[in-house]
Amino acid sequence: MTDETWGNIRGELLKSVGKNNYSNWIEPLEFSDLADGVATFLVPTQFMGNWVSRNFGEQILQELSNAGASVSRVEFSVPQRTIAAKPKPVSKPVASTFNEGRDLPGAPLDARFTFDSFVVGKPNELAHAAARRVAEGGPVTFNPLFLYGGVGLGKTHLMHSIAWELQRREQGLRIVYLSAEQFMYRFVQALRDKDMIAFKQLFRSVDVLMIDDVQFIAGKDATQEEFFHTFNALVDQGKQIIVSSDRAPTEITGIEDRIVSRLQSGLVVDLHPTNYELRLGILQQKIDQYSEQFPNLEIADGVLEFLAHRISTNVRVLEGAMMRLFAFGSLVGREVTLELAQDCLSDILRHSDRKITVEEIQRKVSDHYNIRLSDLIGPKRVRTFARPRQVAMYLAKTMTSRSLPEIGRRFGGRDHTTIMHGVRKIEELKQQDSQIADDLELLRRSLEA
Ligand code: ADP
Ligand code: MG
Secondary structure (H helix, E strand, C coil): HHHHHHHHHHHHHHHHHCCCHHHHHHHEEEEEEEEECCCEECCCCCCHHHHHHHHHHHHHHHHHCCCCCCCCEEEEEHHHHHHHHHCCCCHHHHHHHHHHHCCCCCCCCCCCCCCCCCCHHHHHHHHHHHHHHHHCCCCCCCCCEEEEEECCCCCCHHHHHHHHHHHHHHHCCCEEEHHHHHHHHHHHHHHCCCCHHHHHHHHHHCCEEEEECCHHCCHHHHHHHHHHHHHHHHHHHCCCCCCEEEEHHHHCCCCCHHHHHHCCCCCEECCCCCCCCHHHHHHHHHHHEEECCCCCCCCCHHHHHHHHHCCCCCCCHHHHHHHHHHHHHHHHCCCEEHHHHHCHHHHHHHHCCCCCHHHHHHHHHHHHHCCCHHHHHCCCCHHHHHHHHHHHHHHHHHHHCCCHHHHHHHHCCHHHHHHHHHHHHHHHHHHHHHHHHHHHHHHHHHHHC
8 A cells, every 4th residue: 555545544544534633643643554454553652542543543544445455454553762661752743743733731931941941959960860850751750749838939940950850851842831721721712612622642652741731720620630740641652740839748738638639740850949049040140141232231249249139039039139230230231239239129138138938937837847728727636736826826926927816817716816826835835845945946947048
């Protein structure tokens, strides 16, 4: 049988299976050979092969016979290189064949988010090392890689870096990066268009799946369910999954237990809030990065230190401040002095006079005592939870400007008198119990850092 014959047969199949089925299932088939009555087609994934065989096998066979080919069976096989036992990436030709006419479902990658531009410091060194390891490709060692941390600490930057690096090492690797929100959007769209099979097939055929801000699917049951199945299917195939979130898996409420346990089954690493050295390092790196964009920029001594010291909320804000300052200095052709910085950034500086939140305190305290956040806030009265809870209440009262009823609300809707009692208790203990006094001192310092 010639390719031309197959071309004609495809035309017939288009009529009998309909346009949608045709573009999803028939078009991606690549005729390989016909020998001993067996016609073999290449398919990008096993899943797809099984599906086509079950649903369209008979029709394909029929059309082949109609066209005069002597065939008794059709087979679908995944090209050798894609079914290696080790999770070998799909090679280029297959990916491009499969990609014909339809794109991978991912979001674009930011060209600036690479390992080269990522500054490593104590707060992010573990996350960085894990990301580097995953970016080397090869056999999957931990699956998934779960990165979490507060906003603006570099989760997305690291994920994109991994994608760039993998892509560089192995062109044609099917890497899909998207936010959990986009995943949900695609899922809902597929449901609406009655196109679930294609959706499943698409997501199950990637080599590397990255889902950013996974906390978004909390409370969204159907999306969670679909995510769970996609996740399992890919893990079974030995494909790498990378997930990010603004909090640890166990702290995401409204997500099924089985998903939480899946998310924890690989390597979970967190990005800690930046420290002064890291912020300074990032600023210095950005200066190099933007030196072309802002020629003749002169920065007075102490300006970067000032910024690193004063803007400690998150790196995104720090970057924004720096850009504004450099643009200004470069435009007016003036040296960027401390005075100019204070003037030009007064709004940002006012905002980032650091405010400690009750939530932050709760998180720190539960970490410190090694108990779950839910137990810290929850109703259990055993000493192991009750004491840390009172410590957290005390810190919330003394380190934030929240009122007792407001704090009560953040402790699972407790009454303000309960909070008052907790605060008094700790004030008392602080005098008698040096362990408690040490704990308080340590927690206070780490919260103020
Ligand atoms: P997240 O996804 O955790 O909210 P992003 O990855 O979007 O944060 O980072 C916010 C901004 O800060 C980005 O512009 C990113 O390049 C920058 N950034 C964060 N951490 C670093 C770092 N360690 N080195 C260089 N830039 C960083
Ligand atoms: Mg992000």
